[in-house]
Amino acid sequence: MVLKNSSWIRVWSVVSALVAILAFPNFAHAEDETADAFVKRLSVDVLDTIKKDKGMRSGDIARVITLVDTRIMPNVDFQRMTASAVGPAWRQATPEQQKRLQDEFKILLVRTYAGALSQVSDQVVFIKPVRIAPEDKEVIVRTEVRGGGDPIQLEYRMERTPGEGAGWRIYNINVLGVWLVETYKSQFTQVINTKGIEGLIETLVARNKTNTTAKKG
DSSP, rough: HHHHHHHHHHHHHHHHHHHHHHHHHHOOOOTOOOHHHHHHHHHHHHHHHHHHHHHHHHOHHHHHHHIIIIIIIIGGGHHHHHHHTTTHHHHHHHHHHHHHHHHOOOOHHHHHHHHHTTTTTTTTEEOOOOOTTTOEEEEEEEEEEEEESSEEEEEEEEEOOSSSSOEEEEEEEEEEEEHHHHHHHHHHHHHHHHHHHHHHHHHHHHHHHHHHHHHOO
16 A cells, blocks of 8 residues: 555655645746746645645645645646656556556645644755756756754756746745655655556555545544
8 A cells, every 4th residue: 555654654745745835836937947936835825724724724624635636736747756766657648547646646746735834833845056058958956944843955857848838837845855756766666566547547546535535533
């Protein structure tokens, strides 16, 4: 079963909460805006928003889901994230299976960080210096979240998207030295090797149902 270990759940709760902090499409994508400026600007604005929203801070899953659907996904390359987590088997999956994998993976992440949003209090995000050339298409932005306990080191792999709505998008996150996509890839590979793509989908569906039941309880 995916994510059996409770310590991983706590770690990825923090990860996913910070995804929400960094993805707020009410702000226009500036094509010439650097990735670190993007992270800093959105972090400050969204942290303030979460602090003022009692529903999100109390872990209201309905509000979190709305946040994901309307504000997070436009700024995250979720297809790339899911494909990377699934690995080579992604290319063997049918379009329908790929869609189901994305849907269930998104639900898994949403349910995981619902509780983490309630922990936002006086946190402040600090952006570490980074050299980004104008021609760079992919970069890593390193940050530190301070407040409410020990500082949390977070790194974001980001890609510059061309064309309409050009700007930066997140496709992987590192917390405490561990990359999210690689962690899930290791777990997913074990399931795929024994149960195949359909088995992975069924495992994610079952896990999400368990999380939903636990949340209601």
